[in-house]
Every structure is written in structure tokens, then in C-alpha cells.
Amino acid sequence: MASAVSLAGLEKSYDYVIVGGGTAGCVLANRLTEDKDVRVLLLEAGGDKTTDPLVLTPGLVPAVYGKDEYDWNFQSVPQSTLNNRIINQARGKMLGGSSALNFMMLVYPSKASIDAWAAVGNPSWNYEALKPYLKKFATVDVPSASTKDICALTYNNDTVAYGDGPVQVSFGEGYGVTNKGWFDTFASLDLLSKTDARDGQALGAFQNANSIDPATKTRSFSAVTYLTAEVRARENLKILTNTHVNKVLFDTTGSEPVATGVEINVNGTVSQVSANLEVILSAGALQSPQILELSGVGGKEILAQHDIPVVIENPAVGEGMQDHPIVCQSFEVNEGTPSGDVLRDPAVVQALLDMYTADRSGPMGQLTISVAYTPLVNKTGVVSDECVQELFAGRDFSNPARAAVRDIVANPNEPTFQYILFPTQVHIADKPENMATHLIPVEPENFLTIMTILNSPFSRGSVHIQSSDPKALPVWDPKFNDDELDMELLARGVQFVENLVAPDTAMGKLLNQTGRRLPQLKGDDLETAKEIVRQRQISVFHVSGSCAMRPRDEGGVVNERLQVYGAKKLRVVDASIFPVEPAGNIQAVVYSVAERAANLIKEDRKAGKV
Numbered sequence: 001m002a003s004a005v006s007l008a009g010l011e012k013s014y015d016y017v018i019v020g021g022g023t024a025g026c027v028l029a030n031r032l033t034e035d036k037d038v039r040v041l042l043l044e045a046g047g048d049k050t051t052d053p054l055v056l057t058p059g060l061v062p063a064v065y066g067k068d069e070y071d072w073n074f075q076s077v078p079q080s081t082l083n084n085r086i087i088n089q090a091r092g093k094m095l096g097g098s099s100a101l102n103f104m105m106l107v108y109p110s111k112a113s114i115d116a117w118a119a120v121g122n123p124s125w126n127y128e129a130l131k132p133y134l135k136k137f138a139t140v141d142v143p144s145a146s147t148k149d150i151c152a153l154t155y156n157n158d159t160v161a162y163g164d165g166p167v168q169v170s171f172g173e174g175y176g177v178t179n180k181g182w183f184d185t186f187a188s189l190d191l192l193s194k195t196d197a198r199d200g201q202a203l204g205a206f207q208n209a210n211s212i213d214p215a216t217k218t219r220s221f222s223a224v225t226y227l228t229a230e231v232r233a234r235e236n237l238k239i240l241t242n243t244h245v246n247k248v249l250f251d252t253t254g255s256e257p258v259a260t261g262v263e264i265n266v267n268g269t270v271s272q273v274s275a276n277l278e279v280i281l282s283a284g285a286l287q288s289p290q291i292l293e294l295s296g297v298g299g300k301e302i303l304a305q306h307d308i309p310v311v312i313e314n315p316a317v318g319e320g321m322q323d324h325p326i327v328c329q330s331f332e333v334n335e336g337t338p339s340g341d342v343l344r345d346p347a348v349v350q351a352l353l354d355m356y357t358a359d360r361s362g363p364m365g366q367l368t369i370s371v372a373y374t375p376l377v378n379k380t381g382v383v384s385d386e387c388v389q390e391l392f393a394g395r396d397f398s399n400p401a402r403a404a405v406r407d408i409v410a411n412p413n414e415p416t417f418q419y420i421l422f423p424t425q426v427h428i429a430d431k432p433e434n435m436a437t438h439l440i441p442v443e444p445e446n447f448l449t450i451m452t453i454l455n456s457p458f459s460r461g462s463v464h465i466q467s468s469d470p471k472a473l474p475v476w477d478p479k480f481n482d483d484e485l486d487m488e489l490l491a492r493g494v495q496f497v498e499n500l501v502a503p504d505t506a507m508g509k510l511l512n513q514t515g516r517r518l519p520q521l522k523g524d525d526l527e528t529a530k531e532i533v534r535q536r537q538i539s540v541f542h543v544s545g546s547c548a549m550r551p552r553d554e555g556g557v558v559n560e561r562l563q564v565y566g567a568k569k570l571r572v573v574d575a576s577i578f579p580v581e582p583a584g585n586i587q588a589v590v591y592s593v594a595e596r597a598a599n600l601i602k603e604d605r606k607a608g609k610v
Ligand SMILES: Cc1cc2nc3c(=O)[nH]c(=O)nc-3n(C[C@H](O)[C@H](O)[C@H](O)COP(=O)(O)OP(=O)(O)OC[C@H]3O[C@@H](n4cnc5c(N)ncnc54)[C@H](O)[C@@H]3O)c2cc1C
Pocket: 019, 020, 021, 022, 023, 024, 025, 043, 044, 045, 046, 089, 090, 091, 092, 093, 094, 095, 096, 097, 098, 099, 101, 102, 103, 104, 105, 106, 107, 243, 244, 245, 246, 282, 283, 284, 285, 287, 291, 435, 540, 541, 542, 543, 574, 575, 576, 585, 586, 587, 588, 590
């Protein structure tokens, strides 16, 4: 039974109650309170770390992983296609959510991967509809002349910033010979991007920017950019941190359940807050479905297992989970080739921190990752249309979502793969304690890592409660490569890596060709490439799709206005609504979806539709 508690300044009711002050939640809190007539409560389970150097200093990100005050630290169930390894999934547990501990890469989605959202039953959500919001959330600074030169940004004629939003994005200054080797290698394979990937169509190597503020060289994330001092001072916004939302409360007396508020737990004291207009779940792709199930919205078997009365039966809650699989192959470098593995020496870390503290210079304030998009490739390069069709022959694509993914992979102008040049070794463990396990250099040699990411996977995983205790993490089963096409595609992507590291390429010349590889395997034949996937695939931390925006009878949880089917006054706004995983790193799409959702919510209120 909930008791009434006195929480400083907390009123009994607000117009909107936002659950989760993460990437999307902070956007909503800002945009909805632009309207002085509405009162908004933002509830976040974690604390406010917006002045914490471990969060703000780009180079210190590994220090927050696995720590309870920053990271929910999910572990998957063992993955049968990955030698039964457990996959770790960091998730931000603080104001700003996962934008406060992500890798800060700012990559924009490909047009077709967003148009696929319309193709699976959401005609009002295509690339054109999202485009204005892709420019609304961030301001991308102009790259310097040297960055343009090293990173082959020749198509990029920027003289002014791209976009005009709150998140501050920059290219940095630290690019060097390894980045040049990357671009020269892709150029020699005729795979250098000639167009700006930010505009939805690009193939080949390109330089992404990062969500690092160029003025301060600090992480620019949703809690500092959308919840500025000025926004926090708004009288119509109340932010409550260290507040765990247990469930959504419903009035079930009418024809349709109406969300009336939420139950919260603050330091063990349980209480209730009402929402006059709406409850909006923004707890992320692993926890928005958890809260729905705890509230009685989900599959009836799962709810029955935990003695939760059914309010709305919808077995699609927590299903449809998507993520980008990423295969990490590390290559020993030649002496003299720069590698981040030198950070194994605490004296080097201290020297770099001293530089950063003195004048914000040096690697602690930068990221030097470079990327590339390619169509379906294998060891011979770009795969012919006939080979693509052969791969699909005899398989069932009657499900519109599978057909939409097939159409992207079959399109020679779309990026089936994203490749990443990562400046350190990556360590894969059978049961990693947390995300830092992958990043701490345990091998004595210095390495670079090439990562192969499948942009449009066919497999679908799940996340479901394992207890009626709101504090117990739900069970995450990504079911990586459950659809065997993903393994077929990924292995071909891994085969292609041999073209990048061959001795005669610019990249290959930076590597010790007789040195170590992690794993010690050469992936040029398909079977060995599959073994590399089994040993070295993890998650890119792009979980999405677990409360998908789709027609209800096709696995949907929310409609095109992001309202939960079967309920009144309840929406979901975060990565869980993505019906199809976009290409590239997904924070740009999370921010843009939240920006668009804020407009939909405002429109509905003005039209008297809530
Ligand atoms: C390690 C890592 C690296 C990544 N790197 C990149 C990258 O380089 N580039 C990129 O584009 N993307 C990256 N991503 C992905 C991107 O950051 C996420 O997809 C995005 O931030 C998710 O936003 P969201 O709003 O859906 O969820 P989140 O930002 O995770 O927000 C959810 C919020 O809800 C809160 N919450 C959860 N449950 C409750 C509850 N019961 N009560 C109250 N509050 C609750 C959480 O604490 C959290 O603050 C990365 C992600 C991770 C984890």
C-alpha cells in the first residue's frame, strides 16, 4: 500500500509525468515546458552527474562502467550462436541516461533505414518526416582544415555549422596516421564516401563527428544540453532524481484503462504522483517494457507467472528487441604505429590527464574513431546483385519487417555494414563483468581494432520481467544470429576485413603482419569468418524495438503518435519504439524521435485530444 510522503516541493499531480530522465526524457522535459501552461515532472532512478568529471571527460568513460551509481549493467542470457557467451550491456543510470556514458559517436541514419519505418505500417514516419528533427537536436561544428585533410572530408564544404540544436558536436583534432591509413585503404578499394553521410545517403569511409563540446572538450549529452540552468529554473518543471518508478497506475473503471499516474520509490518509501494529462515512459529499450509489464501491460502468461493482474493484454511488449551485432578483431601494430593501448601505463594516463586539466588539450578530450559504410561485401569486395539474391533465395519474407530489412540489404546503395576503426585492443570474455572488461588492455602488445557491424539485422530478441520486484532487472535475451541470415551476412562482412589489413594496403603497412591477432584467425574463408563471429561478436549497445511502433496486430505496442495501444493517456518515447533498427549509431535517432514526439504531444494537447 502506497503511503503519502513529503518529498521536497513535490506536488500531488502534474500535467505530464515523464518516467526516465535519459536521452529522450530530458528532451521531452525541455520541450514540453516551453509551454508555460503545462506542468511537468521528470522522474529519474539515478542521480545527477552533470558536473562529474568521470562523465564529462571523454577519455574517462571506461571508469563509469559497472559502477552501480552510473550503470544498470545488464547481462544477457547465454547466447547459443556465440559459444554460449554472456553479452554485457551498459545502460546509463543517471540524468542523461545512456547519453551520459555512451561513446559519443554522432552518426546520422541512412534514408532507407528510416523509410523502412513507413514500410512496416507507419506512413507518417519516413526520412522526410524525421529530417527536420535530425537538424534540430544538435549543432555540428565545422571541421578544421587538418581534420578535413587527414580524414578525406573533401565532400564536406562546411563553412557554417550543421544543424542548430542544443547538443554540441565536433570533429576533434587528434586524427593521425592510423586514420589516414583507414581512408587511404578505403580509397584504394574505391570505397571512399563522396557524399555527406549526415544527409542520409553515403557509402564508403567517412569521418563521423562526436558529441563533444568543441569549446570545453567535455561530453555534450542530454542532461547538460536540454536541462540547462535556464531550463531547470522554469517554474513548470520539477526534476526528481534517485526516484525509482515502480509502475504506471490506471483507472480501469471505464471502457479503456486510463493512465492516471505512477507509483514511485524514494529511498524505500513508496508513494504516488498523478498525471492530469499523460504518463510518458522514457526508461529506455530495456526498462520501458519492464515498467509496462509491472503495470499489467503485456503478455498474459508472463504477467500470470508474477501474479500481476492484466490491465491490457499485449504479448508484443518486450518482444521485437533489436540490436546491432558487432564483431571486434584486433591486430597488433608495428612499433611506432599509435595505439591507445599505451594507456595501460598509469603514468601515461596521468600525463594525459594533466594536459587535459591544464588547457583541455590532448587525447582525453577527443575521440579518434573513424568509420565506413559499405553495401554487402565479402572477401572479393562488393557482392554482386546475383549473389545477394542467391543468399535470399528460398527464405520466407512474408513478414513486412523481414521484407523491409531484406530490401535494405539488397539495395547496393545502402550500407549493410558499418566498419569502425577503434584505437585500442578489445578483450572479449565469456562473462564480462561490465563494459570496461572489453576496454582494459590485458595483452602486452599494442593493437588496433577493426569492428564489423551489421546495420540491419533480421534477428529479434526479447526483454521480460523475471520478478514482480521493480528493482530486479528484467531478463535480456538479444537472440543474436537467431535468424541464420545474420550469421551469413556478418561472416561475409568479416571476410572483407582481410582486404583492409592486407600487407599492401595503407592500413596493412601500419600493422605487424607477423604479429598477433585477436583472435588468432584469418577470416578469408566463410567458415573461419563464422568462427570469428562466434568468438568475437558483442553488442554495440543499440537496443531498440521492444515497444515497437507498428500496427497492433503485427506486433505493435504503440501507434504512430507513440500512444500505447489499449490505453488512454500513456505514451512511450525512447529507443524502444523503433520498428526497424536504423543504420549507424542510434543516439541521433533517439534525440530526433524525442524532438518529434514533443511536437506530437503538444499538438494533441492543443487539439484537445488528451
Ligand atoms: C556503452 C554505450 C555506448 C554507446 N555508444 C554510442 C555512440 O557512440 N553513439 C551513439 O549514437 N549511440 C551510442 N549508444 C547508444 C545510445 O546512447 C542509446 O541508444 C541512447 O542513449 C538511448 O536513449 P534512451 O532515451 O532510449 O534511453 P536512456 O538514455 O538509457 O534513458 C533511460 C533512462 O531511464 C531511467 N530509468 C530506467 N528505469 C527507470 C525506472 N524504473 N524509474 C526511473 N527511471 C528509470 C534510466 O536510469 C535512464 O536514465 C551507446 C550506448 C551505450 C550503453
